[in-house]
Amino acid sequence: MKLYHSPASPFVRKVCVLLHELQKTDAVALEPVATTAFDSSEVLIASNPLGKIPALERSDGPTLYDSRVICAYLDDRFAGALYPSGARRWEALTLEATGDGIMECAVSMTYETRLRPPEQQSSQWIEAQWAKIARAVSVLNGRWISHLSGALDMGHISVACALAYVDFRHPQRDWRKDNAGLAEWFAGFESRPSMQATRPPVA
Structure with missing residues (x-):
């Protein structure tokens, strides 16, 4: 998996913190991308039409975007417990x-x-x-x-x-x-x- 990434983004940081907490940082490659609200990266747009980060590119399904979607997906995939029940x-x-x-x-x-x-x-x-x-x-x-x-x-x-x-x-x-x-x-x-x-x- 590949995560379109900018280290200054708090939304990207959310995903990265989750990966560290799950001890799965080696499962997702970080792909640096430069994008702003006025100048979206063409590479990023190809994966996320909104041109926003983070976006998680997968080999077994469409790219996921929005940090909440990505975090829920990764927590589920790696059997985490960051979304409690009840x-x-x-x-x-x-x-x-x-x-x-x-x-x-x-x-x-x-x-x-x-x-x-x-x-x-x-x-x-x-x-x-x-x-x-x-x-x-x-x-x-x-x-x-x-x-x-x-x-x-x-x-x-x-x-x-x-x-x-x-x-x-x-x-x-x-x-x-x-x-x-x-x-x-x-x-x-x-x-x-x-x-x-x-x-x-x-x-």
């Missing part, structure tokens, strides 16, 4: 969606400042995206700490990759303020070997 499954899926939503907002902020010229940037749009992130972080700190403190699942990975991306691209935004419980949890989770092995480049 009531906890729905909590894990909701947490994963929350983490992914934070990523989407943070990536949108990044695109606004890195891809658009200053005169076309919208501070109102940027602040609207940040407001969504701030609300989500507050709810994670208040409602979800008990789940995050439990057995590892895909919700943990998504939330951790989301918070790490906010630190990476928007370090001036202090998401830790008034969210001490979540900050403490993240500090511990960030030290996991899977997170350390998938740290994005500095640039």
Whole structure:
């Protein structure tokens, strides 16, 4: 299998962290690809018409895309346990969606400042995206700490990759303020070997 990959993408990082946690990094080759919202890679488009990463190319079926689809597929294929059963499954899926939503907002902020010229940037749009992130972080700190403190699942990975991306691209935004419980949890989770092995480049 081949994963179309950019080390700065939090969605790609989700998949890579999962592979590390399942000890299956040797089962998927990483295929670097340069793509942006304004300039999609032709190679990537051939596998994913949306031109987005990650995309997982398989020899036994069509290419899979969207990090949630890929993570669920790999967890199933390698008999993982990152999508629990019973009531906890729905909590894990909701947490994963929350983490992914934070990523989407943070990536949108990044695109606004890195891809658009200053005169076309919208501070109102940027602040609207940040407001969504701030609300989500507050709810994670208040409602979800008990789940995050439990057995590892895909919700943990998504939330951790989301918070790490906010630190990476928007370090001036202090998401830790008034969210001490979540900050403490993240500090511990960030030290996991899977997170350390998938740290994005500095640039």
